[in-house]
Structure formats: structure tokens, C-alpha cells
Amino acid sequence: MTFVKLGQVMSTRYDLLPQEFIDELSTSQDRATPEPWESTAQVLHEELGAPAAEVFAQFDPEPVAAGSIAQVHRARLHSGEQVAVKVQRATARAIVADDLDILYRFASKLEHHTDWGRSVGAEALAEGFATSLHEELDFRIEARNTLSVAAVIEQSTSDSVIKVPEVHLALTSRRVLVTEWMEGVPLHSVADLLDDGGPGREALAQAMLDCLLGQIMTSGVFHADPHHRAFAARDVGALLDTLDPDVEWVHPEGLAVYGLGGTRRGHAGVKEFLAHVPTVLGGMRLRPHEFVRSGERMVVFGTREVTSRRGRTETMSFVHSWTLRGGRAVRMEDIFDTVLFHRLIES
Template sequence: MQHTAFLFLIPILFVFTLVGLSMGAKRLLGIRIGKIRAAIGGTVGVLATMQIIAVMGPSSHRPAMTSVQVGCGVLVTMLFLAVSEVLLPSSVLSDIVRLPGMMRRRVARTRRYAELSAIAMRNGLSPSLRGLARAGAKGSVEGRRHSARQLRMALEEAGATFVKLGQMLSTRYDLLPTEYIEEFSRLHHQATAEPWERVREVLVQELDIDPEKVFADFDREPLAAGSMAQVHRARLAGGQEIAVKVQRPGAELVVERDLDILLRIGRKLEEHTSWAQSLGLCDLINGFAVSLHEELDFRTEARNMTAIATGAVESGATSALRMPQVYEEYSTGRVLTLEWLDGVPLTSIGDALAERDLDGAALAQQLMECVLEQIMLGGVFHADPHPGNVLLLSNGELGLLDFGSVGRLDRTMRSALRDLLLAIHRNDPTALSDALLEVVDRPEQIDERLLERSLGRFMARHLGAGGKPNREIFSELFLLVARHDLTVPPEIAATFRALATVEGTVERLVPDFDIVAQARAFAAARVQDQMSYGRIKASLMEEAISLTSVMRRLPRRVDRISSALEGGRLGVQIRLLADERDRRFLRGLVHDVLLSFIGGIIALVGAVLLSIDSKPTIIGSVSLSQLIGYNMLVISCILVLRVVFSITRSRG
């Protein structure tokens, strides 16, 4: 019976020792390892300990030698983990574990690469990419226009992710030649509708209830179908007419796959082409990926609508367009339920204005003022007000749809943008230069006099007598900015893109609508409004309140400074190591130095103790001092190994 119990305890003792050795070695090395590596390391340590016990002979069974044996086992386990981590890092090991999934993704990516390569070859993109340089690229206009057309057709054929990339690039007047901007502005993508069965699956998954119990009626044929979502008309049980936007099944996986390919292509192009480096292509793609992920979450669109409506109320906007109400209880990340707006998009307006005796000029004025108020006052604006997103409602008003893409401007940026438009209104190149430098990301060195002269020539050409400014003024301005190595922030580029888009929209209502004159007049009116007695008084009161606490402390601080100056006690304090990264580096350095020093001292003391032949002996010929020396040498080796591994990892 005792023999059976002993046999039962052996595996438990083995597992306990294995876990103890692996956990101890991991903590001493200061690394994170997986369960498989920990089990292998612990097994190696146990086997090494057993071998050491066998080599030491009968004297090894005495309790006094246990510390040496365990220490040697820990040392062997640490050595195994350190060497295996250097030769096969945990990141590589985790990749090996995920290898089947990685292979499946690689096969899918390779198949997609083949599709994109075939699309590129069909559209002759190899030569066209050479002309895709920063704004102001050399070459014939006709050649760039032909290349841009080829690239636009290839993007449309490649799918929604690439179409949206082109639409984002169409806002970057400062980066691309005008011909590419014009072509990318025409990008659109219409996909085949998903069958009702798959749409119903998404509705059940997201709403957690059968659609028949939520909707009294649901049109199974979509009103519009894109590559990421499609829109159906429906009616709630209460009788409310609604529009239901449903994300396509698998849309997120398709976007992730294409974004991964885009990033890989971007890195390769930046390595081998100058135009990709000048564009900062990888940064552009990363920013695009962030915005596309937001667009995939329909809750973001709902929040955008709330933000625009709130901004209009708080800013006192007077020209807000009708926006659909969001039914939040029937909306999720993949389903968006909106109020149905009865009307026709401006793309299909035809002769509706004349038939219904509507004033197109008044509607155009209202739309333009609404966008300008969103930009200048609210700070959150619809970034893509194209004719398909603007409805002429049955009651003669205008409605706004699709808030998946919005722009945001902080108060400082809005103020600088207002100053820029006011400078254009006053035809003042000096003020325009100052406002422009507040808007763009300026380099360390810039010739402001040369920039001011260039802006003066620009204003004389476009805003002088006989000049008729239009939306091309924005692309010309961005082209001038690019020549002076200034970079326009994405939010400002989106602002001017929205203004250029809304001009094309209002032209559906009134041909030859002067958007520049409207923007100039709006900026001037806002400045004039700010200069009214009531606004000036309110601004002064706000500033006075914010300065009250500062002014109250100022006399006391001036007195302290003057007293310190008079007594020769005035000094300047400089905080060393204020950055956490510097403190972390210094802590690590001191830690390694101390461990090395302590390990060296322990090894030296251990060597001295081993050289002493003293009494009494406790295990054969091994004295107590020698036993302590052996333990100190083991501890020294553990400390030194920790330092060496730390240095090796930091260099790796």
C-alpha cells in the first residue's frame, strides 16, 4: 500500500517541480512565455536536476544539498528559456501556432493580388503610375488626363475599398495633379444586391428578433446597393415610414483584406518610387483605414448626425436642412434605421423645380449657407454633399442624407479658415499668407516673403478686375501651397473638397452659382456679426472672467520675483529626466549595473569560501563554507544570466 502511494506521488511531485522551475525561471528572466515553452523548459530543468543528483552520488540525498540542486535546476531552466527566446522569439513561435490561419489568409491575399494585377494590366496601369506625382507634376496635360482615366477605371473595377480610397484622394488638391482630382471625383461603385435571405440573417443577428416582429412591411428589393451596404424601404408596426441600411455580410472581412493589401502595396511603392515618398502614401493609407473602419460602424454615422444637429443648435445656425431621425432602438453597428424622407435626389431632379414653381436660387442659397454654417460655426460638417445625398422633398424643402463621412474642425482651425476667406474677400495677400500659415503644417524653414508674393500674383489672376472665381481656385491654391512645401492637414483638405462638391450640387439648382463669392460674403458677414456691440461685450466678459484668477495672483508673484531679484535669490529650476522614457531607461541601466555588481561580489565571495578547507564537513569532504560557496556561485550565475539576457533582448 505504501509503495502504491509513493508511485502515485511521483507524477504529482514531477509536475509540481516542473511548474516551480518554469515559473521561477520566467520571473527571474523577466519575460512572458507561452505554456508550451514553459512546459518544455520546466521538463529540461527537472531532467537536469535529476542528472545532477545522479552525478553527485549518494551524498546528494542529504537535505543540505537541496539548495544547490534546485539552484542548478533553475539555472539550467533559465539558460534553456534564454537561448530558446533568442533563437526562437515568442512572437515567431506564436506565428507558428497561427500558421494554418496565416496560410489561409495568405492564399486569399495571393488570389486577391492576382485579381488586382489582372485589373491593372487590363487598364494599362504600369505606365500610368509613373505620372502620379505631387501636385504640379511634369508632363503633358493630355497624358496625365489619360493616365488618370485609366487609374479611375481600375479603382472602380477593384471594388468599394479602392473606390473609397480614390474618393478620399480626390480631396487632396495639395498632393495630386488636377487631372487626377477631376477623375477621382467621378468615382462611383454600384454592386449587385444581396438576396433577401442573407439580409434577413443580418437583421436577426443584429436586432436579436425576427424582422417580421419589428417591421410591419419590409421591401425585399433594395432602393440602392453598394459594396458595403444596401438600403431598403420599410414600415414600423406603428406606421412610421423608414429606410433601413443593412451592411453586407462579410463586408468587414473584405475591407480588412483590401486594407492589408493596400498597406503592403503602399510600403513597396514608398521603397521604390519617389512619388509615393512625396505623397507620404503609407500615412495616407493609415488615415484612410481609420476613417473606413469608422464608416463600417453605423453607430458612428448616427453619432455624426447627432453632432451636426447639436452643432447647428448651439451655433445658432439659420439654414439647417432636414435630416432624418434615427431610430436608435432598431439601430446597431451593422443596421441603421432612419426616418423615411419623401423626395427625389438632385441627380434626378429634372424639371421638378419649374413644375412645382420652386425658387432654385433660394434653395441653392439655403444649401450653401447650411454647409458653410456647419463648417464655420458648428465645426462638424457633411464631407460629401454630392447631388445624390441631397433630396428635394415633397414639401419643397431640401434634405440631407448619408452622414458616414464627416469632417471636424476645432475652434482654432475654424477661426483660421474664416480669416483665410476674409483675406480672399478683402483681396489682401499679406493677410492671406498669415491665415494660410495658420491652417497648413508649416516646415521649419519657409520664405514668407516669397509665399506672400506668390499669393499676390494668385489673387491678381483670380480675384482681380474681370476675374471670375470658381471652385478651381481651391485646386490652384493647393497647388501653390505644394510648391512651397507646405502640407495641408486632412481636415482642411476635406473642407475644401466639401465646398467644391457642394458647388457641383447647387449647380443642379442654379447654373453658374458663384460659390466663392458666397463663401467670401459669408465670412465677411460672420466677422461683422462678431464685431457687433453685443458680441464684443460678451467676448470681453468671457476673457475678463478667465483672466480674473490670473490677475488676482499676479501682484503677489511680481512681488516674489522682485524680492528674489533684490536679494540675489532669483534662480531657474530645470527638471532633469522629466520624460518617462528617460526615467525608464535610467532605471533599467541602474538595475543591470547593480545586478552585475552584486553577481560579481557574490561570485567572488563564493570562490573565496570554496578555497577554504575548514571544519566541520557536512557531506563527505564538503565543508559548510564550501556548501555556502556553491550556493553563492549558483546565485551569481543566475544574476549574470539575467543581465546578459536583458542586454541581448534590448539589442535585438
């Protein structure tokens, strides 16, 4: 189960794995083997204090999705409201404990016997993964996080197209999470809908970007696992809204030869920089992977796919260091391997 979860994490790392691996690992997101209904019914009875048939007016024993830790069923409350019921697998905790023991041993071997394991801190990575996984086993934490994100979105704008399902706290416990049922199409399957009279691509991408940046830069409470495609499109106007009018926009001095290095100031400087990028590069796409915020400082780790004017593409890591004030960025410093950048441009 733990290693299935690792596979799910890796299925989002387009920067590390080829597409055929991504496609195969993605099946672990919601198409795992379902838990037998008898086991699921027992968990529901233990957590809710009564059989599902008494708690719900209707409950579909066939899950609509099954993951490594839990599966989701559709149900109807006695009030008539349709809900999604997430039920933890009966053996999840025991299996996770055994799997983590294997993972700890493997990480220890890597750190003590390989240079790579020591350089990445394999044991610390395993410990962090274990902490995150243990939190996932308590659905009350997920419920609180859902409510927090929903409150942030509601406070930022009351007319956002981004909606968070309502949580039914009275029916939520350590192993059962009940939320509002929301119809929708997964992002990875939304292309046909967008091309067939649905919401516009740019409008949808912009709404997701605005929502995520607002969470990160204004409240500090944010969804930490968005799908990378949410970052595929961005608008200069939306970016400037997150920047202080006197922002410092800093890039390595080594890029000065291309007109991209040094410090630019204010919205005009940022717009000038962004307008100049297409004259040097054929294209660039950012893929943020991790956000770390402490007070008025935020660091973003990720990769960027950079395409030269001749069509050659390289993937390089980057770090963005942001200084915030009053919910807006007053300084952004871009840190990355300029040697690799030079090679790409000159090749």
C-alpha cells in the same frame, strides 16, 4: 469592397479625372450588386434580436440602393412611420480586412520605390483611409454623427430648408441603421425639378452653402463629405455674414499688378476685391476638398478652376488659412501658385 470605396471617393474628384471616368465610377455609389435577401435577413436577426417580420410591420426585401458596404431597404414601423433601414453586408468586415492588407502592401511599395509615393506619404494616406473605413463599418458612429449635425443645424436656425432624417437609436446597432424615410431627388438628378416649378436654383444652393459654412465656422461639427456641386453658387451677402466686420482679406503680393494682391480690410475691402475679380478673370470656381480645424484656426485645401478673359481655363491647387473668433473669420489668407496664375492671364 475597399477598392470599390476608393472608386466612390474618386468619383467626386472632378479636378483629377475626366467626365467619362466620373460617370462610370459614380455608378458605384448606389448601384452595386445587391446582397441576397437571406444574408440580409440573417444580419437583421443577429443585430435586432428578432426577425425583420417581427421588428417591422412591413419590410421590403428589395433594396432601394446598394453600396459597397451596405444596402438600404424601405420599411414601416408598427407605429406606421416609414423608415430607411441600412444593413451592412454580411461579409463586409472580412473583405475589408483582406482588401486593406493589399492596399497597405501597395502603399508600402509606392513609398519605398517611387519619388511620388514618398512625396504624398502613401503609407500615411493608406492608414488614414483604413481608419475612416473601419469607422464606416460601425453604424453607431454614423448615427452619433447624424445626430450631431442635426443638432448643429437646429441650433443655428429653426427654419432651415436643410433637413436631417431622424435616427431611431433603439433600432440602430453596429451593422444596422434605422432612420426616418425622406422622399427626395438626388442632387445630380435635380435639374429637371428645379426647371419645372420646384425650388429656385439660387435659393437651394444658398441654403446648402449657408448650412455648411455655419457647421464649419460656428460649431466645428460638420458633414465632411458634401458633393462638390454644393459649392457651385454663392452669394456675397451670405459670405459677409461669416466674416468679422474688421476681417483681413489677404492674397499674394504677386497679384498686385492685377489689382488683386495684398491685404484688404473689412467688409468693404472684401466687396471691392470680389467686384474687381471679373475685370481680370473670365470666371473662377472653387472646389474645396478638405477642411481641417483646430481651435480658432481652420485650413481649407482644394482646387480652383480659373478662366482667363480669353477663355483659357487652368486648374490650380489652393490653401485657405482662416483665423476665427466668436464664430466669424477675422483673417483669410489665400495661398496658391502665382506663377501659373500669371501664365494663364498673360497667355
